[in-house]
Amino acid sequence: MPGIADRRARGLLLLVLLGIVAAAGLSWLQAQTAQRVREHEARLLLERLREVLPPPERFDNQPALDRLLLTDPRLGSERALPVYRVRRNGRPVAAVLTVVASGYVDEIRLLVGIDAGGQLIGVRAIRHRETPGLGDGIDARRSDWIRQFAGHGAGAGLALRRDGGDIDQLSGATITSRAVVKAVRAALAVFAERRAELFASTAGSDGLESPP
Numbered sequence: 001m002p003g004i005a006d007r008r009a010r011g012l013l014l015l016v017l018l019g020i021v022a023a024a025g026l027s028w029l030q031a032q033t034a035q036r037v038r039e040h041e042a043r044l045l046l047e048r049l050r051e052v053l054p055p056p057e058r059f060d061n062q063p064a065l066d067r068l069l070l071t072d073p074r075l076g077s078e079r080a081l082p083v084y085r086v087r088r089n090g091r092p093v094a095a096v097l098t099v100v101a102s103g104y105v106d107e108i109r110l111l112v113g114i115d116a117g118g119q120l121i122g123v124r125a126i127r128h129r130e131t132p133g134l135g136d137g138i139d140a141r142r143s144d145w146i147r148q149f150a151g152h153g154a155g156a157g158l159a160l161r162r163d164g165g166d167i168d169q170l171s172g173a174t175i176t177s178r179a180v181v182k183a184v185r186a187a188l189a190v191f192a193e194r195r196a197e198l199f200a201s202t203a204g205s206d207g208l209e210s211p212p
Helices: 006-052 145-149 172-202
Strands: 066-071 081-088 093-104 107-115 118-127
Touching: 006 107, 006 118, 066 118, 066 172, 081 172, 093 172, 107 172, 118 145
Parallel strands: none
Antiparallel strands: 066 081, 081 093, 093 107, 107 118
């Protein structure tokens, strides 16, 4: 009959094997979850990108693939952020810049569509953690607030009404509202100053992905 030492050794081995199996299962589950999150963010990005592009008849390229990474601290990040170019017959039609705003709770990532003349096509939030029922009104799925940016340029009107502009603020979310306005103004300024550079570069080879 096996002795006590043998039984203990087998018990320890079994525990080790169970631990290995559990760790492998957890690692697999985390990998699957991370993959689903990445796929969800990629789908959301593509949906929001379509909402800030000109009408399809105005361009003939694939903006999601005509992409470069731009580094400019005015966009709210020290890291390079994606810019999607819109062209027709090779000529600039618009660009969609990614910009980061400092929200009330955390960072807010936005897509800012700007036509070749420097007017806003639209703005959409693609990532945020703002307060439910208040700041989360920046999400176009929850309210129409963010749609009012369309058609604005970089003039005095691009400010909250309480700051002398034409933009209504989100009720109870002044900080969030101001943060978005500031980020959009920054995107317009960067586009105006670096427009030639943006469109001179060739398309990146990495295609569409979530902003870093």
